[in-house]
Amino acid sequence: MSGPPVSTALTVQLTLYIGDAVGQKVFSTLTVDAKGVGTNINRAYINAFRAINGNNVKIQEFIREGKEKIISWYNSNYRQILVKAQKSASMHEYDAALYYVTSIPECCAGYEEASKLIDTYYTQYVNYNCQLIMQYARSEWAKSPDAEGASKALDWLVFIEPGSSCEGEAKALYNEVKQKVTSDWDFENREKYKDEAGLKKQRIEAARAIGVAFGNGQQPVTTNITWLH
Numbered sequence: 001m002s003g004p005p006v007s008t009a010l011t012v013q014l015t016l017y018i019g020d021a022v023g024q025k026v027f028s029t030l031t032v033d034a035k036g037v038g039t040n041i042n043r044a045y046i047n048a049f050r051a052i053n054g055n056n057v058k059i060q061e062f063i064r065e066g067k068e069k070i071i072s073w074y075n076s077n078y079r080q081i082l083v084k085a086q087k088s089a090s091m092h093e094y095d096a097a098l099y100y101v102t103s104i105p106e107c108c109a110g111y112e113e114a115s116k117l118i119d120t121y122y123t124q125y126v127n128y129n130c131q132l133i134m135q136y137a138r139s140e141w142a143k144s145p146d147a148e149g150a151s152k153a154l155d156w157l158v159f160i161e162p163g164s165s166c167e168g169e170a171k172a173l174y175n176e177v178k179q180k181v182t183s184d185w186d187f188e189n190r191e192k193y194k195d196e197a198g199l200k201k202q203r204i205e206a207a208r209a210i211g212v213a214f215g216n217g218q219q220p221v222t223t224n225i226t227w228l229h
Contacts, residue, residue, distance in 0.1 A: 008044040009037045014052070016059075018066030027073065028066030030058060071108050078110030085117060094125035099214040125210065127165040133157070134166050134173070141177055150180035 012034050019026040036048025053059070074081075085100035098121050101114040137156035141149050154177065160170040 005039065007037050007039060008041050009035070010041070010044050010048065011035050012045065012048045014049070016062060018063070018070070025073070027069035028062050030062035032056075032058065070105070074104055074108035074110065078104050078108065078114070082110065082114060082117070085114075085121065089121050089124060092128055094121055094128060095210050095214040097121045098125065098210045099212075102212075122210075126161045126163075130160050130164040130166040130170070133159050134169055137170075137173060141173065145180075147180045150177035153177050 014032050014034060016030045016032065017026055018028040032052060034048040034051050036044040036046070036051060038044035038047050081100050081104060085097040088094070088096035088100065098118065101117045101121060104111050104114040133156050137153040140152035140156065143149060144152070153173065157170050157174055160167060164170075
């Protein structure tokens, strides 16, 4: 006759952080104890974490303190962030510039100033990249002025944003190479993006996405948090 199932019981001490892993800044910390029981150690850990109540007064205070310190930090440092953005843009590092200007929270001082720079840096980003794209497209067409070269050139031209400084050049090259391509291509249909309100919203979303992608790229695959001690 078998006995009762074996259970694993444990008490864990979990330290919570609100911080910026990229900038290595900690705004708030809290250590909480939790108990868990499970059929194995992994299940016991899972149940211990599940037992932590997000409505706990200490956790709520931890979150409130973190928010306040984040706001205070940005209020005190947004000027330096904008200087970093300007420096990055001057070196054509527009993804970094967009990362900086989109990192300032809406509730903080400097948000309005940063928001005005989003469109400026995004426009510079688009215009800088479109010149590179045109070089690649022209190169493909020059190397192979036939259906294959036309197709490769158009594969590049599709990345030209409506309203960019080289949109006219892109249309001219498109008109030159389209005779060699039998399949439909939607370059002309991109005029639908010319709606001013829709374009502005799209540009802001794209700028933020570029900034987020840059920020994610700054983080190592495995974050070492030994600096927090």
